[in-house]
Amino acid sequence: MTKYNHKPNPDDRSDNVEKLQAMIQNTEDKIHKAEIAMEFSGENQQQQIKEKNERREKAIQGFREEIKDEAHRNE
Secondary structure (H helix, E strand, O other), X not given: OOOOOOOOOOOOOOOHHHHHHHHHHHHHHXXXXXXXXXXXXXXXXXXXXXXXXXXXXXXHHHHHHHHHHHHHHOO
16 A cells, blocks of 8 residues: 655745736736727627626736735735
8 A cells, every 4th residue: 555645735925916916917918908809899799708807807806805915914
């Protein structure tokens, strides 16, 4: 019988804020590109893009809240 020695990885949050900021930038870029695509889309696609961008905006709000949480944790 083989024994597995699984140890959890240490919780390294040292670069969480940077990762979250990159995620915000990436999501904002996607929103911008989707808005450009809307100009060349039909009505049904435009509605889908609007709904997706709304979800993206909510995700950005969540990322910003996480950044605030990290700031409070690091105080």
